[in-house]
Structure formats: structure tokens, C-alpha cells
Amino acid sequence: MRFMRLSRVAAIGLLFSLALAGCVPANAPRSPAELAAAQSAEALSRQGQFDQAAQAWLALAAQSRGHADSYRLLAAEAWREEGQLDRAVPVLAQIKRQRLSGDEPLRFDLLQAELALARHDPATALRLTTQPNVTVPAPLQLRLLEWRARAMAASGDRWGAARTRVQMDSQLSGYDHSQNRQQVLDLLGQVGVESLKQRAAAMQRGDRMLPWVNEALSRLGVAVAQPTPELQQPVGTLLPGAGANVREGYKAPSQVALLLPSDGNYAAASAAIREGFFAAYLDAGRNHAPRPSVRVYDSQGTADGAVRAYQQAVSDGARLVVGPLTRGEVAAVFSQPRLPVPLLALNHPDDKQLPAGDASEFGLLPETEGAQAADHMVERGLRRVYAVVSTDDFAQRAAGAFKAELAARGGELAGMVTLPPGVTSYASLIAGLRLPTAVAAAPASAPAASATAAGSAVVPVESGAAGDTGIFISMRPEQARLLLPQLRIARVNLPVFATSHVYEGSDDAAANRDLDGVEFCDAPWLFDAQPGLPNRDGVAARLPAARGGAARLFAFGMDAWNLVPYLEWLRAHPGSYVPGASGQLAADQFGRVRRVLIWAQFQNGLARPLGGSLQLDDAPSNAPPAGVEPAAAGSVPSGTFQPAAN
Numbered sequence: 001m002r003f004m005r006l007s008r009v010a011a012i013g014l015l016f017s018l019a020l021a022g023c024v025p026a027n028a029p030r031s032p033a034e035l036a037a038a039q040s041a042e043a044l045s046r047q048g049q050f051d052q053a054a055q056a057w058l059a060l061a062a063q064s065r066g067h068a069d070s071y072r073l074l075a076a077e078a079w080r081e082e083g084q085l086d087r088a089v090p091v092l093a094q095i096k097r098q099r100l101s102g103d104e105p106l107r108f109d110l111l112q113a114e115l116a117l118a119r120h121d122p123a124t125a126l127r128l129t130t131q132p133n134v135t136v137p138a139p140l141q142l143r144l145l146e147w148r149a150r151a152m153a154a155s156g157d158r159w160g161a162a163r164t165r166v167q168m169d170s171q172l173s174g175y176d177h178s179q180n181r182q183q184v185l186d187l188l189g190q191v192g193v194e195s196l197k198q199r200a201a202a203m204q205r206g207d208r209m210l211p212w213v214n215e216a217l218s219r220l221g222v223a224v225a226q227p228t229p230e231l232q233q234p235v236g237t238l239l240p241g242a243g244a245n246v247r248e249g250y251k252a253p254s255q256v257a258l259l260l261p262s263d264g265n266y267a268a269a270s271a272a273i274r275e276g277f278f279a280a281y282l283d284a285g286r287n288h289a290p291r292p293s294v295r296v297y298d299s300q301g302t303a304d305g306a307v308r309a310y311q312q313a314v315s316d317g318a319r320l321v322v323g324p325l326t327r328g329e330v331a332a333v334f335s336q337p338r339l340p341v342p343l344l345a346l347n348h349p350d351d352k353q354l355p356a357g358d359a360s361e362f363g364l365l366p367e368t369e370g371a372q373a374a375d376h377m378v379e380r381g382l383r384r385v386y387a388v389v390s391t392d393d394f395a396q397r398a399a400g401a402f403k404a405e406l407a408a409r410g411g412e413l414a415g416m417v418t419l420p421p422g423v424t425s426y427a428s429l430i431a432g433l434r435l436p437t438a439v440a441a442a443p444a445s446a447p448a449a450s451a452t453a454a455g456s457a458v459v460p461v462e463s464g465a466a467g468d469t470g471i472f473i474s475m476r477p478e479q480a481r482l483l484l485p486q487l488r489i490a491r492v493n494l495p496v497f498a499t500s501h502v503y504e505g506s507d508d509a510a511a512n513r514d515l516d517g518v519e520f521c522d523a524p525w526l527f528d529a530q531p532g533l534p535n536r537d538g539v540a541a542r543l544p545a546a547r548g549g550a551a552r553l554f555a556f557g558m559d560a561w562n563l564v565p566y567l568e569w570l571r572a573h574p575g576s577y578v579p580g581a582s583g584q585l586a587a588d589q590f591g592r593v594r595r596v597l598i599w600a601q602f603q604n605g606l607a608r609p610l611g612g613s614l615q616l617d618d619a620p621s622n623a624p625p626a627g628v629e630p631a632a633a634g635s636v637p638s639g640t641f642q643p644a645a646n
Helices: 002-023 032-046 050-063 068-081 085-094 104-118 122-129 138-154 158-171 174-191 193-202 210-219 264-286 303-315 327-334 366-379 393-408 427-433 448-454 477-489 509-515 536-542 548-572
Strands: 255-260 293-298 320-322 343-345 359-362 384-390 412-419 436-438 459-461 469-474 496-498 519-522 576-579 584-587 592-596 598-603 606-609 642-644
Touching: 032 050, 032 068, 050 068, 050 085, 068 085, 068 104, 085 104, 104 122, 104 138, 122 138, 138 158, 158 174, 174 193, 174 210, 193 210, 255 264, 255 303, 264 293, 264 548, 293 303, 303 320, 303 327, 320 548, 327 343, 343 548, 359 548, 366 393, 366 469, 366 496, 366 519, 366 592, 384 393, 384 427, 393 412, 393 469, 412 427, 427 477, 469 477, 477 496, 477 509, 509 606, 536 548, 548 576, 548 584
Parallel strands: 255 293, 255 320, 293 642, 320 343, 343 359, 359 592, 384 412, 384 469, 436 459, 469 496, 496 519
Antiparallel strands: 519 598, 576 584, 584 592, 598 606
16 A cells, blocks of 8 residues: 555654664664764665665674664664565564664554565464554554554455554545545445445444445445534634633635636636625624635636646645536546645535545535434424435436435435426326324315315325324426415325425515425525524625525625635534534535535525524634734735636
8 A cells, every 4th residue: 555655755764763772772872983884874864865874874884783773673664674584584683672672663563464474474463463462653543554554454454454544544644645535435345235234223323433344335326324514613603711712623725726617607607706805804894803815726627627726726825725526527536646734625526535634625516405304304203205306417426325324324215206397287196195194183275075076095194193293395486386286185284394495595585385384304594594604685786696596695705715724623523513604514535525504495485494593603703813913904915816827
């Protein structure tokens, strides 16, 4: 695996320094000439001249009986760095392990374990890397775990190998991080679907292997539950006993790059996101928060364009890159061998690649809405659900997540149908679902004759007998306005829950009266349900991008900025969240920013939020920490808003 080579090169100087500083036996003094020769050998190693270094260490071993075994070990390690461990075999055979001290016995065992794996002897390698009561210095931890993982995999213990690699995850970065994560998922994939399902079912929610198992199952084509993130404490919380301006987590980079396509199919979406980003950016000045300069780059909506834009932003001095936008663009940037500057991607890659190192993902996923709809219905006591969805991609993805989460919460999908496009009469589809009806609760305008005319072969039940049953829908408003009246005509009076797509983003009481009673999840900013954010009506009066359906993208852009100062804090503090415009925002262990949405309901044709305010901390979350010089309210740092050519 490539990262092992990188880790060795990084650690070799430290190991040699430790050896020279006293990790070798001290029972024989070293002469000035011996010390000078040792320093010369170490310098050769630092310069990458490992073969010459090995010869120098062996020469020292021949001259120094007291330190001979230590020098032989250093010679063997130098050949390992050269990729010629086989040359070290006779040297290792001369070493007496009992004569070694400090971390030398462990280093000796690691070389022997590596040789054992090369000789297809995983049992010996596993014994050498799983010894009890051994203190492992930090420079050797990754190396030990690497060979332990390889030994386990070679022994057939793929689960143990995967768990060991998960231990390594937080200690890696860049390409090494990506490679290790891929190996974890490859190993779990080899464990098998049924075994993974059984293990997942037996795990507690906080088990660190559970997200990895779910990720592996998802890649194997299994619909996996997406539990709502635990929201324990908002970022920006006032510290107890501290001054009023001291807040946790706020850390603004000096320069930010925003990567968005400026034309083509994504121009309109980009415009709404960009305007939302800068609206929140300017609002930060109201709280006297320090703000970086921001430059906008055209990612062109292509893989090559996104990579060029990222590289140009880095060259121009960006300390954080926000974007790109499309799935293909994100995958292309993620595939770079190294990401020298942290990245907040505004989508998830189409190849399901996990973000690595300092990369994070943030997107408006329909799967999030489907899963949270299932949670919401179960919490309402509705465990038996019928699903009606459109053929749109968002609806199908939402339905898949809904089904998985409902099953995980102990619910039952009693039936599901997909509404074909272009059809206005859904009577036969409703009949096929065999939905329960409540005759006593049927509206006066919907007599029994109407139900018969509609052709609904529904199952009559007494009013209230279907109290544990509900309907989940995911479709656009025009389809929902057709479906809901036909359900009532069929005397189906079950509660209906929907994804955000049922709401156009602005009120139209006349058109939406047929949707009365429908609950749906959505972004809190659309209803001014998140205190501390700019008022939506005030913003929409000035910016068309904040109106109608584009308002969700505008809110998404606002949160792209709102996340900027808190990315490091979110990843380092599970349970913390940003009270955002598009939802409550929390980061999982993979660097994916997940949204917790609010619930709204159509009442007299108007969409109104349920449950009141979301804010748990009445102080604004984007105020800076104490001791940070604030930017003047309304000021614009130099370079801000200036598009850069790629």
C-alpha cells in the first residue's frame, strides 16, 4: 500500500534520532569518532541515500561491540527504506533481540513481521504484531497497524483487518487516507452482505464500525438506514463564565475560493448558491465576525474545469476551497493524489468516493428527506405506510432511503406505487394499493357513489381503526394536487407526509388548498424558523434568487458560508452542529455534512412550520471568539467578489 512508503520516509529520521539520543544500549561509551560516523550515516538516510546509509551502519556495527545490534537494526531499516528488505535478512539473523532496548525490540519485530508476510507466513506476522503489554511509540503506530491489518487479511480475518484499518483512519491524510478507506470498504465487502447485516443489527448506535458497515452495505446495493444525526450542542455556544463574545469553534481562514460553473445547464443553480453565499457573508459583518477575502472561480461544470479551478485557487493563496458543484466535478477533484488545501465540496461524488483528509461534502440529498420522513412518521406512531412517488430521480432516491429507514425503525411498507408521467387519473393505482378507508370520516362532498365511479377497490374500515397507518409521497406540486383530491374521493383519509418537492417555495393559497393537511420536511430559512439568520422576505424583496423554488439553493449557498468557520470544529466534535438556513448541520466521521430539516404543513393553502423555533442558543452562532479583531460591519475585504480567470 502506497502510504506505508510515505510513512516510512517521514518517520525514518525520527527513528534514527531516537537511536542516537539514547535508545541504544548505554553500557558502552561511544567515542567522538563513533558519534561522528553515526551522524554521517543518519545524514545519508535523511538524504534518501539508504544503501550508503546501510553500509555505514554496518561499518559501525563492525567497529562497536557494545552497539553492534542497534547499528545492524538501523542498517536493516535503511535497506527496507530502499525497498530491498531481502538484503537485510542475514543482518537481522545476527541480531540478538535481548540486546536491544527502548523501542528497538518492537522495530525488530516489525521487520520480522514484514518478512513473514513476504514469505506468506501470516501467522508469524500476526503473532509479532499483536503482542500484549507493548508500548508503541507514535512514529511506529501506523506501521504496526498496517502489518497487523495485512496479517489478519492474509489469515482470512477480513473483519479484523477492516477494524484495524479503521483504527488508522484518523492518523492519515491525503492520498494515504483515501487508499486506507478504500481498503476498509474492500475488506468489508469481502465479509459478505448477510454477515454485515447481522453485525450491524447487533451494534449499538455509537459503535465506530457501524457507519463503515453501512457504507459497505450501500456499495453492495443494500438500502441502508440513515439515522438522524445526534444534535447535542450548537457551535458558537457561549462558554460558561467567559466574556459575552467568547464562542467555541469559530476559525475563519484568511482567503476562501468559491468554485461554481458560470454558464451552461448549471448557471441558474450557481447564481442562486453564489448569491446566498455572499448574503450570509455580508450578514456576518453585522455580528462583527472576521471575514476572509473571497474569490470566485469558474469550474465550467466539467471535471477538467473543476480541477483547474481548484489548482488555480491554491496557487492564488486560498486557504479553503468551497465547491465545486456537480457530482462529476467533485469526483474529479477528490481523485487528485493530493489536496493541499481543505475543500468543502457542494455535492457528493458520483463514484461514491469517500472524502479524505481535510475534504468535506455538503449537498441537498433527497435520501436525507426520505430517511427523515420515515423517522418522523414512526415518531408519530405511524408504522404501517403506503408510499406513492413519481418517476423523478429525486423521488426514487428518497423512496429508497424512506424504505430502509422505515424498516430499521420497525415499520412496514404496506404498499408502494410509482405515478407514471402524463397521467391525470390515479384511480386504478389507488385501487391497487388497497388503502384502508374511514367511511365515517369521509367529507360530505365525497359520497360513496363517487368512490365507486373512481374505481377504487379500497378496504373499508371504521373511523380510527387505521391509526397506525399513513402515506408517504415524493413528487412535484402539480402531481400532488392531482393525487390528494383523488385520495379523498376514494375516502382515503390517512395522514400524508412528503419531501420538500411538494412545496414550490412560495405560497399560493388557491392552488395549494388541495394539499391541506400534508406535512413535509424543508429548509428552516424558507419559513424564518431559524433565528439569527437574515429575514427571508427582506432578502427576497431585493434578490430574485431568494424567491420560489430557487430559495432552497439560496439557503444552501448561505450555509456554504455558514460552515466555513466551523468545519474543523464540527469534524473534531461529534454532536456539535451549525444552526443553518437549509437545516441543522452536523458532520459525520467521513466528513459528510448532514442536514436535519424542519417540518411544515399546508393549512388553508399556506405552508406553515410546525414546532416553532429551532434555535437552542439565542446568541448568534457566527459571532467571533474573543481576542479576534472583527471586521467592520458592512466592510468588504480586498479581493472580495472578484471572479478569477482559470
